[in-house]
């Protein structure tokens with residue numbers, strides 16, 4: 001029974017727009033704040049009694065009922081709109097029920113009282129609910145397109161190179177290029193010159209990355225044919241190419257989602273850009289760290305990507 005009651009209460013918060021009584025604009029409330037009560041009792045009784053309660057007849061007489069409101073503001077005309085939030089009833093306290101600190105208590109004609117409050121939920125869903133829903137739905141779409149990419153396999157390989165002494169730079173180079181060639185094949189690029197190098201040239205990625213991949217293929221040839229050992233410079237190139245190519249592929253998938261155009265359809269003004277930015281940043285950072293196993297400068301890569309996607313804080 002209690003559970004049913006709670007469910008009813010939760011659903012009583014309306015996910016719909018407020019209509020401003022002054023300018024008639026319909027909007028999602030940014031937030032409700034609790035109006036400060038004129039009769040707020042938050043200090044011990046001896047302080048409260050002196051100045052808090054002043055009735056119309058000039059004496060100090062606390063009213064029997066006090067109330068507070070949920071307050072929000074129309075984003076268009078700035079009209080202040082109020083809804084009932086809290087109703088406090090004056091109740092007599094006998095010696096046993098008085099608290100040690102006397103918080104919320106007051107004295108009237110030598111007797112002790114306090115207000116017992118009954119709270120009401122915020123009457124409408126605030127913008128945060130809409131923002132959370134939006135980001136939740138987008139996160140699922142983002143993770144889906146990223147999972148469809150080949151990156152988790154590459155990330156696993158890269159991780160092995162970084163943590164497993166069995167996978168040295170040579171092995172990583174061979175396996176990474178083999179993954180990459182499979183990926184290029186899967187794109188089914190049709191060009192006259194049917195070679196891997198030509199297909200790399202036809203990839204829709206920055207020129208510098210193409211050049212780096214081709215350099216890695218040459219290093220592989222040398223290493224296999226001439227028993228050439230990879231230098232530190234080669235290893236750096238290998239790492240750089242992996243990171244830059246992976247980031248480029250993520251960028252392209254993300255760009256296809258048009259994330260900079262995402263909005264809250266009920267009320268575009270309700271989009272919390274900062275929240276949106278920070279949530280996407282966190283999602284990407286986790287992906288880059290945990291799936292791609294890129295542990296250096298993750299924040300830099302992700303911020304650069306968000307800039308390219310035109311997703312901003314403000």
Ligand SMILES: [Zn+2]
Nearest residue numbers: 020023074077
């Ligand atoms: Zn208004």
